[in-house]
Amino acid sequence: MMPGSRNDLRAYWQPAFLICVLVLAAAGAGMSVAMKKLGAVFEKEPLPLKKSLELLDEADLTPFRVVPPKRKIENEHVLKALGTHDYIQWVIEDTEQGPSSPAKKCLLFVSYYRLPDRVPHVPEECWAGGGYQKLGSEGVRLNIDNNAGFQAEVPANYLVFGPKAANLWQSSVRIPNVYFFRVNGQYAGSREEARLALNKNLFGRHSYFCKVELVFNVSSVSPSKEEAVAAGEKLLAVVLPILEEEYWPDSENGKGPR
Numbered sequence: 001m002m003p004g005s006r007n008d009l010r011a012y013w014q015p016a017f018l019i020c021v022l023v024l025a026a027a028g029a030g031m032s033v034a035m036k037k038l039g040a041v042f043e044k045e046p047l048p049l050k051k052s053l054e055l056l057d058e059a060d061l062t063p064f065r066v067v068p069p070k071r072k073i074e075n076e077h078v079l080k081a082l083g084t085h086d087y088i089q090w091v092i093e094d095t096e097q098g099p100s101s102p103a104k105k106c107l108l109f110v111s112y113y114r115l116p117d118r119v120p121h122v123p124e125e126c127w128a129g130g131g132y133q134k135l136g137s138e139g140v141r142l143n144i145d146n147n148a149g150f151q152a153e154v155p156a157n158y159l160v161f162g163p164k165a166a167n168l169w170q171s172s173v174r175i176p177n178v179y180f181f182r183v184n185g186q187y188a189g190s191r192e193e194a195r196l197a198l199n200k201n202l203f204g205r206h207s208y209f210c211k212v213e214l215v216f217n218v219s220s221v222s223p224s225k226e227e228a229v230a231a232g233e234k235l236l237a238v239v240l241p242i243l244e245e246e247y248w249p250d251s252e253n254g255k256g257p258r
Contacts, residue, residue, distance in 0.1 A: 044116055044205065044207050045206055046206075048086075048114055049086060049112055049249070050248070053087060053110055053112065053247060054088060056247075060242055061092070063094065063095045064092050064095065064238060065092070066091070067090075067093050070088070070089070071107075072089070083113065084112060086114070087109070087111040087112065088110050089109045091107055091108075092106055092107075092108045102219050102221040102223040103216065103219075103228060103231035104219060105216075105218035105219055106215060106216045106218060107214070108212075108213075108214060109212075109213040109214075109215065110212050111213075112209075112210045112247075113211075115207070115208075116208070116209060122179070122191050122211075123213060123215075127175075131163060132161040132162060133163075133164045134160070135174065136158075136159065137157065137160075138158055139155065139157060139189055139190075140155075140156050140178070140225075141153055141156070142154040142178075142233050144233055144237050146238065150240070154236070155190075155193070156180040157180065158176070158178050159177045159178075159179075160174055160225075161175040161177065162174055173222075175215065175216065175222065176225065176228040177215050177216070178229065179213040181197075182209065182212065183197035183208075184200075184207055184208065184209070185249075185250075194209055197209075208248075208249060210243075214231075214232045214235065216228050
């Protein structure tokens with residue numbers, strides 16, 4: 001024990017300090033009781049998808065196609081870290097792009113969470129755990145327009161990763177990544193924004209969120225930021241209307257039935 005530490009600890013047992021702690025605890029408990037009386041729901045009920053993501057029909061993705069095989073997470077530790085079994089992880093190919101286009105293929109990773117008890121690991125953490133480092137990060141706005149009435153402006157995070165210990169052959173490896181969240185009927189561009197959106201739904205019995213991620217690590221050449229964003233907007237103009245209409249809960253604010 002450091003000199004003087006015993007005296008420092010005694011300060012925490014002074015009546016004035018203990019009274020302040022008790023008052024704050026009582027105020028917190030009282031606030032919780034008051035919010036419950038007003039109808040706040042702190043323990044949400046699970047809110048499932050309308051139907052499994054695995055039922056997404058490839059025929060509806062034209063001009064894109066799914067490159068077989070559809071990837072499944074076999075490692076139980078990785079699946080546990082992901083925190084859900086509601087996901088798809090598909091390599092998507094744009095059939096309208098030439099074979100040399102660096103944005104012709106990307107990995108579409110969609111993961112859905114029925115409860116708002118946690119916001120999953122974001123790519124910054126996942127890639128760092130896999131031996132990569134973040135080389136760049138910035139917020140972007142994805143302007144989605146499918147020319148059939150669906151329009152959305154989606155906030156997203158654009159990142160670039162590279163190997164931490166790159167050898168001569170890996171020194172030029174760059175992996176662009178674009179991700180965002182769908183939270184209770186609205187889009188969020190970061191984990192912090194997703195948490196704020198979840199916290200707003202105090203009075204609903206249900207809350208959900210879904211992470212949508214595009215990873216451009218399939219082609220031998222990495223796309224530029226402009227190419228990755230444009231490719232993402234084109235793919236999402238096809239995928240998002242389907243997810244909104246057929247998969248994500250459509251009750252107001254994700255509250256579900258009352």
